């Protein structure tokens with residue numbers, strides 16, 4: 074099955090149109106994919122001879138000098154001309170063998186006695202101890218004492234074990250905020266200290282996290298020289314790097330930090346950058362927020378693979394649980410072990426002649442030993458509690474009218490279409506309306522439920538023509554009047570207002586007043602909630618999926634009279650960490666406004682103890698990432714999450730669906746239910762909601 078690639082970068086997200094996403098799983102317990110230190114209840118894949126497992130101390134491996142146990146042997150190399158089906162089957166067999174042997178190393182010969190990670194004594198996992206880490210980090214000579222939490226020590230040992238066994242890939246999938254960054258950096262430090270391997274290492278992360286990585290590297294591994302290679306500033310280095318790489322000379326750093334966009338675009342500069350990176354042989358290529366690599370058909374995946382292919386190790390960090398998705402699992406396997414898994418884009422189900430369920434089960438079992446995932450509930454009992462609250466808000470007349478008008482308008486259109494179609498299911502908009510239209514209608518309903526200024530209703534077409542003439546005569550636009558009119562007709566009320574404000578057009582039906590910003594039920598709720606939170610000493614993160622909504626929220630916070638900072642995809646990468654630091658350190662700043670995508674991943678915002686999800690995503694994991702910006706190590710207060718839901722609108726349905734996804738019976742997901750058809754599901758869901766709105 075050919076998958077449609079749909080990748081959203083920071084910039085694209087700003088112009089994002091609504092696209093609900095797939096079923097994800099809540100706080101799986103046990104985790105979605107069994108991880109080595111948790112338990113061994115899932116039997117290993119039945120691809121190879123496999124003796125029963127036992128729990129052994131990793132300590133026992135210390136005498137084992139057979140580095141590279143699991144490397145491909147010459148006679149394992151598959152002939153190029155082999156049929157894809159044989160190649161894939163052989164790859165799976167080989168991987169199962171590696172997986173089974175690794176499992177044996179981890180659990181010994183009677184895995185049944187192996188308990189969950191939280192019950193495992195830390196002292197039993199000892200390739201390195203805290204003392205080794207102190208020594209490697211030079212803690213004695215420094216003011217900073219790098220003390221790992223017990224489960225982090227296990228994480229570092231897990232990575233070292235895989236390295237020792239010559240395994241080219243690993244996934245550290247601890248829940249968000251448990252310190253994956255620190256574990257990965259300590260691991261790199263230990264490679265230098267124990268294996269005399271100073272890199273070079275390539276770290277790839279979202280733009281918002283570049284500064285954080287640089288800072289943590291400087292703090293936890295001060296002896297490394299680190300180069301942040303991003304944005305316009307990289308021009309200063311590109312010549313030198315190009316020269317050195319062409320000349321076969323080593324790079325002038327231990328670690329280079331780049332962001333994913335370097336692998337997404339086709340500009341000359343980006344191509345040149347990739348060429349430079351391809352010339353060096355990397356010790357470790359480390360990918361933060363690695364769920365970004367779940368689609369092997371994406372440019373990002375392919376371009377990054379072309380650089381990472383020859384690395385000794387590809388290490389992926391992600392806090393998002395992995396899914397029961399054949400293609401995602403295959404993408405990860407292939408990224409970890411490209412030599413083994415390089416397959417053409419083929420239909421895996423047909424290729425492997427197996428049912429989804431069975432195949433997913435096998436692949437998950439095989440991936441198990443390469444993945445380490447711990448949950449907060451397992452390892453951080455002392456972490457502050459997280460309290461979830463849903464605030465149902467009620468629209469007042471003007472917003473309600475706008476919503477009803479939209480329903481009427483779209484209903485009329487749908488009926489007109491039905492009249493033209495002879496045979497159709499009159500209770501279902503899918504099949505009556507074009508796909509794009511279904512999605513557009515849905516977005517419009519969501520916009521009105523969030524804020525009526527997100528559609529154009531106050532300014533009519535005559536107003537728009539009048540403003541267009543005025544602005545055109547002022548020389549604001551260098552194009553024909555007709556084009557200006559056409560352009561302004563696509564604006565919503567808030568955009569028109571902003572334009573008028575900018576050019577000082579205030580007379581007549583000019584700019585809007587503060588009352589207009591309070592026309593939404595959610596803004597009214599904020600006007601009640603925020604002052605009382607402020608009075609009780611709380612500080613707040615407010616998330617929205619739309620930057621235009623963030624603009625309106627800025628205005629709302631000004632009207633309410635609270636101080637704030639803002640971070641979204643358009644925020645300069647170099648400014649992002651400063652905003653985070655300002656917010657965390659300056660308690661006079663009450664709120665931080667963030668876009669769910671740019672601000673939802675990786676940032677540490679423990680200065681706040683309250684999160685407001687202004688508009689939810691269909692995908693509850695996206696909102697959970699946002700919540701965990703302040704519910705993480707370093708948080709000392711209980712964290713409260715408020716979800717705003719506008720009553721009687723599609724908002725309620727989105728919430729219900731997200732909730733259902735979170736509480737979906739774990740057994741169903743564990744069994745490998747096919748949730749691969751993301752696009753189809755989105756359409757179906759939106760179609761159902763619209764059908765009940767427009768066809769009744």
Ligand SMILES: Nc1ncnc2c1ncn2[C@@H]1O[C@H](COP(=O)(O)OP(=O)(O)OP(=O)(O)O)[C@@H](O)[C@H]1O
Pocket residue numbers: 220221222225247248249250251252253254255391392674675676677701705706707
């Ligand atoms: N052992 C430790 N000692 C002190 N601080 C720590 C330790 N481990 C982690 N932290 C701090 O906890 C915070 C969360 O860590 P980190 O950002 O690495 O988590 P993460 O698992 O990568 O989260 P996410 O999945 O959200 O990116 C950071 O501020 C980090 O400096």
